Amino acid sequence: KQYRIAVIPGDGIGKEVMPEGLRVLEAAAKKHGVSVHFDHFDFSSYDYYEKHGQMMPDDWKEKIGTHDAIYFGAVGWPAKIPDHVSLWGSLIKFRREFDQYVNLRPVRLMPGVPSPLAGRKPGDIDFWVVRENTEGEYSSVGGRMFPDTDREFVTQQTVMTRTGVDRILKFAFELAQSRPKKHLTSATKSNGISITMPYWDERVEAMAKKFPGVKWDKYHIDILTANFVLHPDWFDVVVGSNLFGDILSDLGPACTGTIGIAPSGNINPEGDFPSVFEPVHGSAPDIAGQGIANPIGMIWSGAMMFEHLGEKEAGKSIVEAIERTLAERTLRTKDLGGNADTTACGKAVADMVD
Amino acid sequence: KQYRIAVIPGDGIGKEVMPEGLRVLEAAAKKHGVSVHFDHFDFSSYDYYEKHGQMMPDDWKEKIGTHDAIYFGAVGWPAKIPDHVSLWGSLIKFRREFDQYVNLRPVRLMPGVPSPLAGRKPGDIDFWVVRENTEGEYSSVGGRMFPDTDREFVTQQTVMTRTGVDRILKFAFELAQSRPKKHLTSATKSNGISITMPYWDERVEAMAKKFPGVKWDKYHIDILTANFVLHPDWFDVVVGSNLFGDILSDLGPACTGTIGIAPSGNINPEGDFPSVFEPVHGSAPDIAGQGIANPIGMIWSGAMMFEHLGEKEAGKSIVEAIERTLAERTLRTKDLGGNADTTACGKAVADMVD
């Protein structure tokens, strides 16, 4: 079968790292006999918005809704266009309308990337953050009353549904069960957030009963972030709500040296809709246009995409090529103490793929 | 004048570290000619709850409401009594009913405490986290619908009031203005939490206009936690909502080696009600009763209490005594690689006070 991939570079460094991502995917596809077809789209970007007054065409769902996956660079250019227009008009729209209820991010200390945590070596930090990606704290329910007076107040509801909570927990427990350590950690804050978080805990307990082989524990989010720094070796699979998962999946990569190389998948596990694979980093207006952005996050996201499509060998070969590339100082980009530019780094990974 | 301090040891290690806190306060009071009277209370503890079926007497407000400050150990014993009873029945009640709208915590890398962050030395990390302590995400508004069905859903409102947001921002800007760097960082997440957080941002911008001497910036909470690990030297005063402040004030101390030594103040700046000073750590049932708990968090909280009361010199002398004690390995408790027990460590600090 030939995979059809929708390619959306987006904004800023998204456009610079995308060619390297594609270069590596093509190299791995060739080596492993995977057939891929890429369709390129210019929407979900500031340029498109400037021309059309909206982030995406009206028929965006038809355009990319039947692809096997979406390979996405970065979106957002806050100085030019407000976040609620750019992000809510594309990235968050995908998550909601394509029901990508899993946001999946590896936290892995790679060779050649100095950890900001004293004495940690590759192998010491290796876990997954599983984030609920459609509901929770990112709701659209709320509002403001008595504007511009002393009585002014604003509310926003966190919303957790049985369906929404159970399906993300099931995904996380299944992932834990598939791993050697079979260990799941739930992020909560039921001692302070007294209505939604106790519900989350309750559903974790119920789900745990269905996975007797998985050891599980829970931490309040405050001490959990502390433990990411103090005991990153404690974790195997960490599951959290939309907000807690968001926090942990930036903090985790930071603990492994940089969010510049971290990948992510916005996944609809049932395959009813395409999943989106994108680097964790944003469009980085401050360094855009200089050709120095680190392409590893984009490339690694490509590996996750191949794995998601079932092309495990091709995906694995990319991750191994990333590891070999990062191990060589001269092949790393400036942010990691090397002197390669975006293209040189991307080419190095593509060459290493076998 | 003689200060009247209400002393509440609470649960677990709270009872073990409290005597050391008092020992040091007495030593500093003596050296600096401060007159203090301590009133001891046994409520806000599991023992009290067992006897009386509630955490505090009905007239708790009369009992401790006119003291100059409350010196508090730790509360909570989750295996015996649910958090929503113990915490919401005491600690969080104090915060709300005594209008302690500021939660203030220093993040400072101390001599002798190895930082988990590679290459950071005392002096590199030295900032304050200012947390809104009465509203925000810790609201009591919400509920559950369609229980035990597939349609079940749970909501909880985050609530931000003009009064609540403005007064915490004012406190934080004033604190920043009083510091050499005059730098304030606001924790937000307005790109994802689309109603309350943009309001927070708006109020920060408005307040900033009143403090033209303060440089300020803002980060989304996800990247902010990453920056605590990657660039802790960037921060001077960090202000956040109830939840974000809670997270940052555990993560910050973790970046400086341990939450075991971190102090906090729950402050009513106007002085209409007493403020509560307590270590950041909890009752730690796992090590309670062994006499090995680190008393520094309790002691440092006492220093903050003296400073709050206006006894700057006495407060400073305690912080300096803590620094000198921590610098000696043999005077540190086990959690910091030393071999002193709780009492030996407390006595060492008391001896060092000058």
Ligand SMILES: CC(C)[C@H](C(=O)O)[C@@H](O)C(=O)O
């Ligand atoms: C015990 C808990 C409710 C409390 C909080 O979240 O406020 C604690 O974490 C703190 O920071 O004082």
Ligand SMILES: CC(C)[C@H](C(=O)O)[C@@H](O)C(=O)O
């Ligand atoms: C850009 C922002 C809305 C987004 C989020 O919070 O989900 C980002 O931080 C992420 O993690 O993908």
